[in-house]
Amino acid sequence: MTDLTHFIHGRHVQGTSGRSREIFNPVRGEPTAQVPLASPEEVARAIDSAQEAFGAWSAMNPQRRGRILLKWAELINTHRDELAETLSNEHGKTFDDAKGDIQRGVEVVEFGAGAPHLLKGEFSHDAATGMDVHSLRQPLGVVAGITPFNFPAMIPLWKAGTALAAGNTFVLKPSERNPSVPLRLAELALEAGMPPGTLNVINGDKEAVDTLIEDPRVKAIGFVGSTPIAQAIYTAAAAQGKRAQCFGGAKNHMVIMPDADLDQAADALIGAGYGSAGERCMAISVAVPVGEATAEALRAKLLERIAKLTVGPSLDPSSDFGPVVGADAKERIEGYIGLGVEEGAELVVDGRGVVVEGHPHGYWIGATLFDHVTASMRIYKEEIFGPVLCIARARDYEEALRLPTEHEFGNGVAIFTRDGDTARDFASRVEVGMVGVNVPIPVPIAYYTFGGWKASGFGDLNQHGVDGLRFYSKTKTVSTRWPSGTKEGASFTMPEGS
Numbered sequence: 001m002t003d004l005t006h007f008i009h010g011r012h013v014q015g016t017s018g019r020s021r022e023i024f025n026p027v028r029g030e031p032t033a034q035v036p037l038a039s040p041e042e043v044a045r046a047i048d049s050a051q052e053a054f055g056a057w058s059a060m061n062p063q064r065r066g067r068i069l070l071k072w073a074e075l076i077n078t079h080r081d082e083l084a085e086t087l088s089n090e091h092g093k094t095f096d097d098a099k100g101d102i103q104r105g106v107e108v109v110e111f112g113a114g115a116p117h118l119l120k121g122e123f124s125h126d127a128a129t130g131m132d133v134h135s136l137r138q139p140l141g142v143v144a145g146i147t148p149f150n151f152p153a154m155i156p157l158w159k160a161g162t163a164l165a166a167g168n169t170f171v172l173k174p175s176e177r178n179p180s181v182p183l184r185l186a187e188l189a190l191e192a193g194m195p196p197g198t199l200n201v202i203n204g205d206k207e208a209v210d211t212l213i214e215d216p217r218v219k220a221i222g223f224v225g226s227t228p229i230a231q232a233i234y235t236a237a238a239a240q241g242k243r244a245q246c247f248g249g250a251k252n253h254m255v256i257m258p259d260a261d262l263d264q265a266a267d268a269l270i271g272a273g274y275g276s277a278g279e280r281c282m283a284i285s286v287a288v289p290v291g292e293a294t295a296e297a298l299r300a301k302l303l304e305r306i307a308k309l310t311v312g313p314s315l316d317p318s319s320d321f322g323p324v325v326g327a328d329a330k331e332r333i334e335g336y337i338g339l340g341v342e343e344g345a346e347l348v349v350d351g352r353g354v355v356v357e358g359h360p361h362g363y364w365i366g367a368t369l370f371d372h373v374t375a376s377m378r379i380y381k382e383e384i385f386g387p388v389l390c391i392a393r394a395r396d397y398e399e400a401l402r403l404p405t406e407h408e409f410g411n412g413v414a415i416f417t418r419d420g421d422t423a424r425d426f427a428s429r430v431e432v433g434m435v436g437v438n439v440p441i442p443v444p445i446a447y448y449t450f451g452g453w454k455a456s457g458f459g460d461l462n463q464h465g466v467d468g469l470r471f472y473s474k475t476k477t478v479s480t481r482w483p484s485g486t487k488e489g490a491s492f493t494m495p496e497g498s
Ligand code: NAD
Pocket: 146, 147, 148, 149, 150, 151, 173, 174, 175, 176, 204, 205, 206, 209, 210, 224, 225, 226, 227, 229, 230, 247, 248, 249, 250, 280, 281, 383, 385, 411, 452, 456
């Protein structure tokens, strides 16, 4: 059993709260480490450190900060395999998928190196007689990120990469299920030249999060996780007058039109539905074939492919996907499979009871397929977050468009079609934040922004890209007049746009 730590002011710091939690290897179903759960005093120390580091980091010219970010990205790449192995061992996703988790995070750090261009202000010469006006984008100060278990590298890097590029210092509170990769990322940041305190990692649970929200020195909260927690944190942070962007759960649909290439659509569904055991906020969990003929043909193609899937150890290259993250997740997902049957959906493939040789205690669930799922069922309405794909048949295009549009969540959606007109209409009318046209998991690249709508996101700016930099900086507008432009005498009226 390894004793994990916090990472404060450039050093590993043992927990002192007396509270801790076990970290499990989901393949073995055994604890491998203990993570300390921080007390308010320990969180305050991480904030002290970030506050102390803020002066020098924010004063450093942004290009020099950018060079440190590039060095950080380079070190993460150098250590990619080691990081991916640690990530797989604590999360359960396959080694190749773990490398992708790291890669999509590194891309945002690389984007941060170009931030000086986007942090430039505006300037208007002679905006009024003898008066110039310019704007500045300034960092907020100490900001915090609270991140979920399912992307232990990508989401911390999305948040920290952007916040640090904008000149803030950062306190990360990663998921208490898999904190080893975030801790290692912080070590590498130090090695890249980031001064101690610029990036701190504090491990913990609600108590640590509450302290981050309540401490007035923390100026912004970036959160990703489940919807009830996202909404609660957004509300609490807003009540403290803080900026908050809180991203929540999802139920992503994929509409399959009769003219789609059904082999491509079926392949896409298998990867997007079962990859990472369905534990992705952009996983497809609802397939919406349009018309009975499409539904029947698609179902047959899915069945052929599901029969060939291998669920197995994360580090075994022949595994298509690994175990789910924990015993509690397995129990919840199996509960939903039972519920679907009770609700009257047709359980076409049942992933419960899968046995993986040599790993009797792993948190295994095989690919599961429901058909004839309707919009009133809880397995349709709620996020299952496991390898469970539901087919909800639609009579026509309008009905297919209504399903994701009227769903409580609005993270991602996809349409598979060869018809440009239909795709264009869908992208324009669907009430979902990220849309794929023949792309099953439309996670926007680093220089675009990521964010869901409705119950999938609280706050008004997306993550990374230009929105991310705006979230982590504030605008100051300066009006300047020098003596030669000043009119004589006092003025008692509002100037009228002179
Ligand atoms: P979670 O909500 O349980 O935990 C997320 C974070 O919140 C963790 O750091 C956790 O320690 C903290 N937390 C948990 N309970 C808390 C409480 N009561 N008060 C304060 N903090 C608390 O989520 P998870 O299980 O780690 O992650 C899976 C969820 O995240 C899914 O719902 C998934 O859809 C969502 N997710 C969303 C996105 C997105 O961008 N929209 C991306 C990834 C994951």
